[in-house]
Every structure is written in C-alpha cells, then in structure tokens.
Amino acid sequence: MNPFIKGLIAVNKAMFYVAIVFLGASASLATINAITRKFFPGLGGFTWAEEMSTYFCVLMLFVGVAYLELTNKHLTIGIVGNLVKNERAHEIVNHILRIFRAAVTLFLLGLVVRYGFVVLSSMYASNILTFALRWPRFIFFVPMVAGFIMVLVVWVSILVFYKGKEVDIDHGSN
Numbered sequence: 001m002n003p004f005i006k007g008l009i010a011v012n013k014a015m016f017y018v019a020i021v022f023l024g025a026s027a028s029l030a031t032i033n034a035i036t037r038k039f040f041p042g043l044g045g046f047t048w049a050e051e052m053s054t055y056f057c058v059l060m061l062f063v064g065v066a067y068l069e070l071t072n073k074h075l076t077i078g079i080v081g082n083l084v085k086n087e088r089a090h091e092i093v094n095h096i097l098r099i100f101r102a103a104v105t106l107f108l109l110g111l112v113v114r115y116g117f118v119v120l121s122s123m124y125a126s127n128i129l130t131f132a133l134r135w136p137r138f139i140f141f142v143p144m145v146a147g148f149i150m151v152l153v154v155w156v157s158i159l160v161f162y163k164g165k166e167v168d169i170d171h172g173s174n
Contacts, residue, residue, distance in 0.1 A: 019064030
C-alpha cells in the first residue's frame with residue numbers, strides 16, 4: 001500500500017477517535033450541567049459547561065467528517081443508482097455519481113476553505129471572545145477549517161489513487 005495512503009488512513013482514524021472524545025466530553029458536560037441545575041438549583045448550572053458542550057459537539061462533527069468521507073459512511077441518497085437494475089450498469093452509474101460527488105465536494109469545499117481562512121484571520125485580528133469562557137473564538141474554528149482541508153485531501157487521494165472507487169481502510173484497497 002502507498003505510504004501516503006497509509007498515513008492518510010492513520011490520520012483519519014486518529015481524527016475519528018478525537019471526534020469520539022469530543023462527543024463523550026459534550027455529552028458528559030451536558031449531563032453534569034443538567035443534573036446540577038435539577039438537584040442544585042441554587043447553583044443554576046454552569047454557563048461555561050453549556051458553551052463548551054456546544055463547541056465540543058460542533059468540533060466532533062467537523063473533525064470526524066473526513067473519516068466518514070474516506071470510509072464512504074457519510075449520509076447519502078442513492079436514488080439514481082438504485083434505479084438501475086443491471087449489476088454492471090449499477091456499478092458504472094454509482095462510480096460516475098461518486099466522481100460527480102467528488103467534483104462538487106472539491107469545488108464547494110475549496111470555496112469554504114478559502115473563505116474559512118478569511119473568517120479565521122478576521123476573528124484573529126478582532127480577537128472576538130466566547131461569551132462564557134472568554135476564550136478567543138477563533139481557536140474553536142481552526143479545527144473546522146482543518147476538517148474541511150482534510151476532506152479535500154481525502155477526495156483528491158481517492159480520485160488519484162483509487163480512481164474514485166471506494167477505499168477499504170482495513171486492507172488499503174478497493
């Protein structure tokens with residue numbers, strides 16, 4: 001297997017585990033905050049926990065999206081491909097649709113990444129702070145842009161090394 005693809009798979013798996021940690025942290029903080037509000041009404045909960053839980057949930061999504069794209073486990077609608085009954089024609093149609101999806105994804109994410117850097121630099125320059133934590137807000141947006149960049153790398157790799165076919169990350173082949 002190509003060393004680049006091996007590295008890409010390793011990075012995506014690591015990002016997936018980071019996304020799991022974000023999900024667990026988000027759920028834990030939200031649960032602790034809800035229990036605190038219910039059983040200790042004098043405390044009124046923790047405003048920082050609610051904000052942090054929201055950011056963790058968003059970060060989980062953007063950090064884990066590249067893994068879902070690589071493993072083809074992203075939510076998709078396969079109506080057109082399922083209309084074709086012939087098995088060989090079905091494979092061809094699905095392959096064409098996957099390449100079309102890659103082209104649209106590359107174009108749109110290219111725009112998102114470009115303007116993501118504009119927004120990040122603007123946030124950094126203006127030093128916008130989060131409401132409860134009072135942390136610079138741009139630090140929560142860096143993983144989002146990084147996740148989009150990772151999706152771009154994943155799709156370019158799929159198109160270059162696998163000619164648009166699905167990647168079997170356990171064996172490195174299609």
